[in-house]
Amino acid sequence: MNIEAKADDSAIRLQGLSKSFASQHVLDSIDLRVRRGETLTVLGRSGSGKSVLLKLIIGLQKPDAGSIEVDGQDITRISLTELNNIRKTIGFLFQQAALYDSLTVEENVAFPLRRHTTLRTAERTDRVRELLARVGMEAEVRKMPAQLSGGMKKRVGLARSLALDPKIMLLDEPTAGLDPITTAEINELIQDLQQERQMSFVVVTHDMLTVNAVANRVVMLYKGRLVFDGAPGEMKDSGHPFVSKFLREAEGRD
Amino acid sequence: MKLWSQFVWCAAILLAVSVSVRPVSGSGPGDSSTGLRSAASRGLEWFGDIGVFSWSLIKDALTPPYELRELIRLMDEIGARSLPLVALAGSAIGVVLSLHTRDSLARFGAKSMLPSLIVISIVKESGPIITALVVSGRVGAGIGAELGSMKVTEQIDAIEASAVNPYKFLVAPRVLACMLMLPLLTIAADFCGIVAGWIANTIVEPMPLKLFVTMGLEQSGFGDLLPATFKTVVFGFIIGIIGCFQGMRATGGTEGVGRASTGAVVLSSLFVILADVVLVRLILTLFPL
Ligand SMILES: Nc1ncnc2c1ncn2[C@@H]1O[C@H](COP(=O)(O)OP(=O)(O)OP(=O)(O)O)[C@@H](O)[C@H]1O
Ligand SMILES: [Mg+2]
Numbered sequence: 001m002n003i004e005a006k007a008d009d010s011a012i013r014l015q016g017l018s019k020s021f022a023s024q025h026v027l028d029s030i031d032l033r034v035r036r037g038e039t040l041t042v043l044g045r046s047g048s049g050k051s052v053l054l055k056l057i058i059g060l061q062k063p064d065a066g067s068i069e070v071d072g073q074d075i076t077r078i079s080l081t082e083l084n085n086i087r088k089t090i091g092f093l094f095q096q097a098a099l100y101d102s103l104t105v106e107e108n109v110a111f112p113l114r115r116h117t118t119l120r121t122a123e124r125t126d127r128v129r130e131l132l133a134r135v136g137m138e139a140e141v142r143k144m145p146a147q148l149s150g151g152m153k154k155r156v157g158l159a160r161s162l163a164l165d166p167k168i169m170l171l172d173e174p175t176a177g178l179d180p181i182t183t184a185e186i187n188e189l190i191q192d193l194q195q196e197r198q199m200s201f202v203v204v205t206h207d208m209l210t211v212n213a214v215a216n217r218v219v220m221l222y223k224g225r226l227v228f229d230g231a232p233g234e235m236k237d238s239g240h241p242f243v244s245k246f247l248r249e250a251e252g253r254d
Numbered sequence: 255m256k257l258w259s260q261f262v263w264c265a266a267i268l269l270a271v272s273v274s275v276r277p278v279s280g281s282g283p284g285d286s287s288t289g290l291r292s293a294a295s296r297g298l299e300w301f302g303d304i305g306v307f308s309w310s311l312i313k314d315a316l317t318p319p320y321e322l323r324e325l326i327r328l329m330d331e332i333g334a335r336s337l338p339l340v341a342l343a344g345s346a347i348g349v350v351l352s353l354h355t356r357d358s359l360a361r362f363g364a365k366s367m368l369p370s371l372i373v374i375s376i377v378k379e380s381g382p383i384i385t386a387l388v389v390s391g392r393v394g395a396g397i398g399a400e401l402g403s404m405k406v407t408e409q410i411d412a413i414e415a416s417a418v419n420p421y422k423f424l425v426a427p428r429v430l431a432c433m434l435m436l437p438l439l440t441i442a443a444d445f446c447g448i449v450a451g452w453i454a455n456t457i458v459e460p461m462p463l464k465l466f467v468t469m470g471l472e473q474s475g476f477g478d479l480l481p482a483t484f485k486t487v488v489f490g491f492i493i494g495i496i497g498c499f500q501g502m503r504a505t506g507g508t509e510g511v512g513r514a515s516t517g518a519v520v521l522s523s524l525f526v527i528l529a530d531v532v533l534v535r536l537i538l539t540l541f542p543l
Contacts (some may be wrong), residue, residue, distance in 0.1 A: 060411050080419070087417035098412040101403075112416045164416075 010069070011036045011168050011200035012057060017066035019052055026052050028224030029066065036167075039194060039201040041211045041232075043246065044221035050204040051095055053221070054170045057202070058092050059083050070168070088116055091161030095172040095204075097153035099145040105132070105156050106141040112163040131159040134189060136182070151178045158186070162193075169193070171203045175210050187213040208250045220246065267528065307499050314419055315426035324427040332393050332428075333435030337442060343388045344443030347380045348372065348450030356458065366469070372451040373470030378482045381444035383530055386489035389436060390522040394497045397428055398518030401501025402511040410502065425502070429494030436490035437483050444483075481537040488533060489526045496522040 012034040019027040026049040034040050042050050055061045057068060059075050067074045070086050078086075099108050109128045113119055119127065132138045135155035145153060158174060174190070175183040187210055193199050194214070205211060211218060211232050218235060220228040220243055228235060228243045235247055351372050359365050401424060404410050413420045452466045497518040504514035 055411070058415050060414060084417035084419070087415060090415075092412075092415040094408050094412060094415075096408060098408040100409055100412070101407070115416065115418050160416075 009036050010034060011038070011071065012202065013067075013069040014057075015067045015069075017056065017068065018064045019049070019056060019061065020064055025224050027056075027063075027221075030224075030226060032219065032226065032229075034168075034200055034202060036200055037194070037198040038216050039190070039203065039214050040217045040219060041203045041205055041215040042219055042221060043205070043211070043228075045246075048221045049224065050221060051172055054092070054172055054202065054204060057170060058087060058090055088164055089167045091164070091166035091169045091171075093154070093157050093161045093169075093171040093174055095176075097145075097150075097157035099148075099153055099156055099160070101145050103145075104141065105137065105143050105145070105148070108145070108156060109160045109163055112160065116164060127163070128159075131162055132156070134162070135159045136185060151182060154178065155182075155186070158189075165197070167197075167199060169199055169201045169203075171201065173204055173206065175205065175207050180209075183207065183209060184213075186210075190214045206250075208247075267531075303503075304495070304499050307502075308495055311421050311425050311429065311495070311498075314421045315430070319422075321423055321427045324423065325431055328427050328431035329435055332389075332431045333438060336389055336392055336435070336439055339392060340385050340388050340439045340443045341446045343384050344376075344381060344446035345450035347384055347443075348376060348447035348452075349454040351375060351380065351447075352451040352454035356455070368455060369452075369466045369470035370473035372455075373448055373467075374474050374478065376447040376451070377444050377474065377479050379534075381447055382440050382482055382486050382489070383526070385436065385440045385443045386486060386493070386526045386530075387523055389432070389439065389490075390493045390526055391519055393432060394493050394518040394522040395515045397494065397497030398500045398504075399511055399515040401498055402504035402514030405502055405504045405514075406507055406510055420502070425495075425498040428498055429491060432490035432494035433487050434490070436486040436493075440483050440486045444479075477541060481541055485530075485533045485537065488529055492525045492529055493522045496525065 010033045012032070014030055014032040017027055017030040017032075018025070030053070032040075042053065044050050052061065056063055057070065057075075059068075063076060068076055071089065073082070073086060075083055075086060099105075100111065103111065106125075106128055109131055110124055113124050113127060117124075129138055129141070132141060135158050137152065137155050137159065140148065140152065140156075145156070148156065154174065154177065158171070161169065161171075171190075175186050178186065190201065190203070191214060194201070201214070203210065203214060215232050218228065218230065218232050219226050220235075220240075222240075222242045227240045228238050230238070235243060238244065352368070355368060355371050356365070359368055359371070401410070404424075410420050410424070413423060448467070448470065449463070452461070452463050455461065455466070456463075500514045500518040500521070504510040
């Protein structure tokens, strides 16, 4: 892959990023760069700050220190209008999907389209059906989120995050709680999107199957720092005891 | 009354409110600070926060795009669906007023004053305040719980992440719908109250409705109706903004949603009554009898 081609070719660039809650230091001076078209997976134990990292990148939380550049703009220094323009180019999947309870599946996926595009109703409906078909949810368009299982919510959330054809996708555990077949389908969808659209991905996951299927690069968060940064295959050669232990336990489970 | 004594009263009320606001304002679990001083400072902090909240809302609400679809849906939800409740409460007040005042007036031989008394007291005070309190119970709790549960399940974050401003999309239409619907509901409550007052009176001493209303209006006019009805726009603002504010700052799961909803009802009722004191004083100054 020629992703090394241009020096300023980064979709996301974090420098010296720190975030604490009260006295708890969740992220401690993180430096990280995601190139355009690259898929980065983020590993780490529960509570290590993976979700916080994603929320910082889309500006839902404010960092205590450091800069967050998305598409060359430091989102900590721009106005809300400018931030919203950047947010339109980012697809975000929440860990709990965060579907709007008062809207049907179809309306959930249509929400970003309704807000930010001038599509006519028929075109919008087609687009929504197409997105839902990609995640295998085309049969449940009329259901309310409360009538869906956790995995189904995840898939609808994924369809919603794809609605505006984003350049960057931030996915918080897209395959957690899914059966192996659906997991494989979601992984294929991510691979297709990488190839068709050259999207950049940051994927938080616990699932080594997903890591092996989609990742170009893996980072591991441990105690607020990145203790590993490299290709998935290089993980077993990392000298760090936490990385080895994580890998050993993960392989033991598979 | 001297100006300074009113000022002292206001300050005393403000302090009392600051202290009482604290236990219900829902400032998350984990702050176990006690004592009058810290309670008062938290109350004042709450005032500061809601001031900032209102200001950013007003700024955002004035710029396009406007949420007309949402507004119409919410006007139906807040206005039309509160109508039965408000009509019932208004009628009850009409009956009670008629029962009470009949005996008192008879004692002074001033029974012919009954229609005016009922009309005046409903139009000037009972109608507006009863409407506001009923709505703050129904709508305040509803808004607080709705936005609170959206907050704790990250739906509000999801709205922000899809580049939509939640103040514009959620808060502004709710506050505006409350402000628009309260005067209309108040008129409905006034109407029901007067008719119910007439019915209660007619059972004892038959009198045509037309005569009752004509007699009622002898002592009052639009000068009584308009300011008293339009002050409910302020009540609507209070109910909407406090409901949204409590909801949007909910934390900590289901329990947080409960706190947001309780806080919304308690605080909006309290502030409606306090605002009424100020507004009545203001109306008396601006529209002297
Ligand atoms: N809004 C918040 N207020 C206070 N603390 C928070 C908040 N959000 C996250 N934290 C803390 O930050 C830490 C990291 O949380 P985060 O949700 O990022 O974990 P995670 O790595 O995504 O875990 P998981 O794999 O279980 O989802 C946790 O210890 C959590 O307690
Ligand atoms: Mg998480």
